[in-house]
Amino acid sequence: MNQSKIDNNTSEGFLGLDFKSIGTKILTTYYPLLILILLLIVASIISPIFLTSGNLANLLRQQVTYMIIAIGVLMVMLTGGIDLSVSSMAGISSIMVAYSLQTWGLGTSSAGLLLAIIIGIGSAFGIGLLNGFLVSIVKVPAIITTLATMMAFQGVGFMITKGSTILLATKDTGNSILIKFGEHGDPLLGIPYPIYVAVFVVVLFLLIMKYTTFGRLLISTGSNEAAVRLSGINTKKYIFWSYGISGILSGVAGVIITARTATATALTASVDYNMTTIAAVIIGGTSLLGGEGSVGFTVVGVFIIAVIGNIMNLINLPTYPQMVVKAAIIIIAVLLKGLTSKKSH
């Protein structure tokens, strides 16, 4: 605080210092974008395949589910919380869609498919609301709450599937529509449908954060919960709904997972979705304390991890070392965040 007072004072006098502060501002605010650009350059140098449309389309398609879930995680982290249960919520959604299509026979009609999707997203939403209730009303710390629901619903996933994989029968009307949605693109531009969903989600939340009172008060709550509460605002509401949103978006991702693979398994609820999305949100410059972060940079964060993964694939690095690299990136991202925010104060 005092430090910033002094900074203000000195920068009034010297033009040079002003330039410096503009420079640091770019560095502190836009560093995720700089990293992504750097990575794209590195990737295209390392592998000639990288910049081919096939590779890029593949890259984009793979990131759809991560991007959608990451937006949900961002909402929670903006309030100062964390959601470790996104993988389980996506898993439950994926399983419930497949289960209701196959076992309950909803797959025979398109109306049944719609119902199955509602059941899938709805169950993930329910888990999200449970998280929100426990965190905002019962006041169980977010990390404990979502760790618990992660475990619980991973278990529930195995209980429903009995540990095996649910296969969708492709001949049923509803099933085939879902699979087509997952695999194919629109006839006009050839862009896969799930990408439209991801773009829709990103744009929707960009608008919510910029133009709605909900977005403004959600990020304000994360910035200083006590001050917002004492300003006569019900902060519990925003904390509660952030987990709800995380549930819905994980649910949407779960539907896409089932559509893409025509199967559902409890293994979807592996921690990979947690780690990757939380890492993406952090790399995107979101503060772990809440109140700081943006939808745009979260998308950038998702792509930073994706491009690094893609580079590792292109140079034929096996899966397990890739995990080590990803873990290292998370640490580096947090360090970088700490470094840049220290500079700005």
Place this chain on the structure above:
Amino acid sequence: MLEKESEIISEGEYSVASISEYQVEMCNISKSFAGVKALVDVTLKVKAGEIHALIGENGAGKSTLMKILAGAQPQDKGTIKIGGREVKIKNPKDGLENGISVIYQEISLIPDVSVMENIFLDEFNEKKNIINWKDLKVRAKKYLDDLGFGEIDVSEKVKNLSVAYQQIVEICKALNRKSTVLVLDEPTAVLTMKEVEKLFELLNQLRDEGVSIIYISHRLDEVFSLTDRITVLKDGNLVNTVESQSINEDELVRMMIGRNLDTFFPERKTSMGKVVLSVKNLKAGNLVKDISFEVRSGEVLGLSGLVGAGRTEAVMAMLGIDNLDGGIVELDGKKIKFKSAKDAFKHKIGLLPEDRKSHGVLLNMPIKHNITLTCLNNFSTASCINLKKERSFVNQFSNEVGIKAASLDNNVSSLSGGNQQKVALAKLLAAHSRILILDEPTRGVDVGSKTEIFKLINDMVEKKCAVIMISSEMTEIIGMCDRVIVIREGVSVGELQKEELSEINLIKYAMGVTKDESKQN
């Protein structure tokens, strides 16, 4: 270049200056914050074995001067000599190495750790990795015995001690560092009479041992009975340094105030209306036992009393932010029970919390978003914010309130304390609050902004707003309030009308006419 020169001088002077009679010499110190001058050319010299009072109104620059001495803030200009030798104190570590220990108003001990660990905390840094608990206990006990506070249990966690004892632990910690300069920032503000006596005994003992003590206080009787010399600051300037024996209380007050109180506290036209809010026999927690007051529209009601008397707690319970255990709250003559801050805001009651940084503003959010936090609905349709409308409102409103900022897009953390407070206040005004509850509205605010904040309050009052002002600054209470309720130990003990307001009356009620010793522990 300049730095080099001064270093050479200090080297050269060393042999001569080491026989200086002064332990501390701060010469021609200047400091400004974001253009606001906090100190201008101030010189303070303290002898070894002297208790030296540093007095002045809040905002006079005492704390800033001491922060510079401790290394918590660098000076813009001026030199510091310790024991006759010029030193550069750039950070708190430099301060400690030069034997300077500051005991701030906010105790800086580790609450969850025992007394002895707190006293010897510095040693853990440098000494062997294994703690000799037995030795620690014996030494801590000896320290406290020597100081006459043998009754403090060295194994007790600091948070369980009374504030007075916490201060003693701080002093022990300072002594263990072999501090030669001890700065105490208003140590008696929260102490009972008996505790004060004990503290003074201790300080006299330390003086006799050759420690230089700089004593910041608002209580003039203390200053006269305890100190050897007095330095008076006013608005960041040095007024004078005098022998305590050579001056009387009136002269000292004249030196401190030195200007007309009327110009500092702007005039306002008062026309009071009906009682809008009243509380009777409020009870909440341990601190609020029986508090009653009422406030009219167009009136500023002061809640005065010592720190910890239960003023803030009473207001928080009244608004439903903390639990209310008993009593009646009436709004416009109708009984009401606020469920939360939200509920209170719905009834147009705005609260300016005591702790600005953690409760008043969102430091890491833009100024504009802070201001519109409470009134987003005014430029939103179906929860969609009209950013253009918001911006034009903020531009106009921040002008009215007088927030000085390079850009309203900047975060609040970039503002000075005074401007931050104006943002917090603007937030309440933007919500059209008709009852304002201001808890320490000018704490940590520079003199210039203070007057502006008072003007804002007056504007609101003239618009028929009812204001409840909690303040520990008596001049502020006297200058601003139409009526004052004095609260002592959770009980409203007196009501003073405007013409009865004086420091002596306020203190009399706040401290209790008879000496009070029930507060021990």
